Every structure is written in structure tokens, then in C-alpha cells.
Amino acid sequence: MKLCDPHIHMSSRTTADYEAMAAAGIAVVIEPAFWLGQPRTHVGTFEDYFGSLLGWEPYRASQFGVRHFCTLALNPKEANDERIADGVLALLPRYLAKDGVVAVGEIGYDEQTPAEDRRFAEQLELARRFELPALVHTPHRDKKRGTERSLAVVREAGFPEERVLIDHNNEETLPLVLATGCWAGHSIYPNSKMDEPRMAALVQRYGSERIIINSAADWGISDPLKVPKTVTAMRTAGIDDTTIETIAWRNPIAFFAQSGRLTLDDAPTEHAASFEGNSVRRG
């Protein structure tokens, strides 16, 4: 079974991770732009970050047979930094036009401030202008309220709900999302967010429609193999393969294919590994 991890920050991961992910069946990854653990202080660092998500990282992934796409945005946390927010918003149109960009994201709420309201709305408009889906992060703190507010922002903007993926759901927020037309992402984490048995239980209760799973792995305690591990957990729980494949492959591909830029075929990857002398392989 081919798998997709539709939310993973590969820039923070090693080539050993890529090897293990490919061996576990992960064929496609989507890397949302987010923050880097400490605040950035210059707009120019976003240019280099976006450039890396569109160049170096897809190349690195291709060396292991993995297709890499990205989503770009000013993330909710840094939306609060008025020294950079305007500058990053001004950069985005040039980058959102690019071939490997399959959504605007992560946008949404962190502390649920007025600045976050403004940047969330502005970036939904960018998604509309560039005909891209939107990937919406939900906050760690005050999550249920943050999810309700996010759904309200989408509704008030008149943004098509089937083009919105609300991420990092739990037992409390999933029913709220499924009551709309938005898709529901779940980040399977070692200690926080969602875990494998709970995810299997949610699937048993709610089925597979508009349900997506990801590892959200980054530079923190996280696990890039959480998608295949959740597949195993769902099998153990007696969930049928069609349902599992819908959640771990068909749904994320269908959601991001709405960008018109998720080009998948059986052709070899764009820059497939061709020789052992390559710098990523060589180390």
C-alpha cells in the first residue's frame, strides 16, 4: 500500500528518516511552511526557507524515491511579529505561483490574537487568488475554541470548505470539522496531539470520509513513521484495507490534488537517484 504523509517538516529530518519512510511505503510527502523553533528576525530568511522547500528538499526527497511537495504561508505564530508579517505577505504571491506548491499553509491560530485573525483572512484570500487549497493549523492551547473560530473564519470568508484542511484534530474537535465541508487532519504524535489507538477508535466511530492522518514530524519529539504505524494500528483494530488506504493515501492526495499541481504518475521521479556519487547519498 502506497502511503502519503501530508504534513511533515522534512527540512528538520535526516536522510535516515527518508530511507525508513520510503521502506515503510511513504511515496509522497507534503511539507508545510511553519516556524523554526525560534522566531525569525528578517523577511529574507523566509525567501531562503521557501526556496529550500522548492529546491533542496524536493531534491533530497527524490534521492530516496519520495515525491516532495510543499505548502507556503506565514505561520500563525509569526503572524504576531509585525516586524516581518507585512514583508512575508508581500513575498508570498511570487512563491505561491510555483509548481511544487499545493496549498497555502499552515495558516490559522496560535494564540488567537487580532494579528492572527488578520493574517489568516489575508492568506485565505491569497489561496482564493491562486486557486489553492488551504491548510489550517489548530492551536495547542484553547484548541476547541480555536477550531470553532477557524471554521467561522472560513465560513465568513465564503471560502469553499471542501478546499480547507483543518489539522491537528482530536476527539473534541473532529465532530465540529466533520459537521462542515472541511477535511480533518490528525497528527499522530509520541506524547501529545493524537496517538495510534485513539486514531483507530476515531476511524471506527466516524469512518474515512474527509479523514486524513499525518506525522507532523519536525525538530521536536516526533516520529516520521507515524503514518505507517497508524496503518498497522488500524489493521490491528480490524479496520478494512479499503478504509485504511482511503485515509492514508487517497484522501490526502485527493485533497491536495485540488491545487492542480499534485502531479503523480508512474514515471520516475523528477530527479531520481542515478549515481552513488550524489552528495546526499554520499554523506
Added chain:
Amino acid sequence: VSDALTIFRGILGSEAAALATDSTVDAATPYDAARFEMVFASAGRRLGITPIGGHTSITDERGRSWRIDAWGRDEVGRAFLLVAAIARVPSVDHVAWIDGCYRAGALRERTALLRALPLLPEPGRFLGTALDACRASTQPVFEAIACENPYPADHFPDASFAQLAMKAVFTGVALARILGLVSRHTPELARMADDYAAERRAAGRDVPADLTLLTTP
């Protein structure tokens, strides 16, 4: 260069005129940088990335030809856009404009730009961008400037050309793909190649067969 545009038009067929109009690089339209950037960025999904194949080659204004059959259709489209657009940009801005397109470019925008460099007016002005590309670890970017491209032999200083050749060896690129290698060979490059061969032998590793193109006879 007009020959290059003709060849590109031939490859792109009816898409060429549409690209030119949409990107505002045709003479009939006032040039709009934002529209150019949009079309340049989206050329991959518009044209696809299939290599053009055949034995297609291109000729510059000095009458030299080199093969471009490994270029993707998107790269042909982007090279076409760059060669056409630079005529719409004031000369004094050319270097900054090209470097800006490179820096803001996704992987295949960068490879297309590097492949188009020898077709731009006074290409020696873009040396900084070309040298930067040689430092990339993104192998397709390095190969776009180093392989099947006359630019380095035409414009690189000796030390940079030697670094390019040694990086090709180091990353497994066949030296035959570097245009003008013989004309730019230096004793210093031979010494580097000799040392590299010795280092490989000392480590019990094989020495690339084509390294003899560089080593001291």
C-alpha cells in the same frame, strides 16, 4: 540568439505564442514583471517536464552548437521566456534581474535559467549567479551549469573552472559532459586530479576511468 528563439518556438509549437502573450514579453504588450514571474513560475504544470529528446541542439551568435535534448519542455519554455524578456528589461537592471530570478527560483526554474545563461546578451555579466550555482549541493542545479553548457569554459576563472571539474568528478558526473574541458585544462587542475587519484588509491577505492582526462599523462 534569434536562432535560439526560433528553435524554442519550434519545440514549443503553439504554446510559444501563448507564453509570450501571457508573460507580456511579446512586443505588443506593455511588460509586466508580476505577470512574467507568474508565467515563469507555472511553466512546469503548463508544459510538463518531459525531456525534449531527439538530437536537438542550439547555436549561439558565435556559431557554436551544443545539444539541448536533455532539457525538459518546461526548461525550454523558461529559457524562451528569459531570452525574450531580457529585451524588455533595462540593460542596467539585467544582472540584478537574472540573479533575482535565480534566487527566487524553484529547482527547475534555476536549472532552466542556468541553461539559458549563454544565450543572454553579454553573458559574462552573470558570472556571479553561475558561480553560486556551482556551489549548490542540489545536483540538478550543479549539472545545469556544469554539463552540456558552454558558459563555464567561456567565463569562469581558472580556479573556479578547476573546482567545477573536480566537483563533477566527486559527484560522479562524466567529464565528457563538460564543454570546453580540454581548452580550459591547467597544470593546477592536473595536480588536483593527480592528488585525488592518489587519495582514492590510498583509501582502497576505485579511481573514475575518465579521470585520465585531467590527470598528468
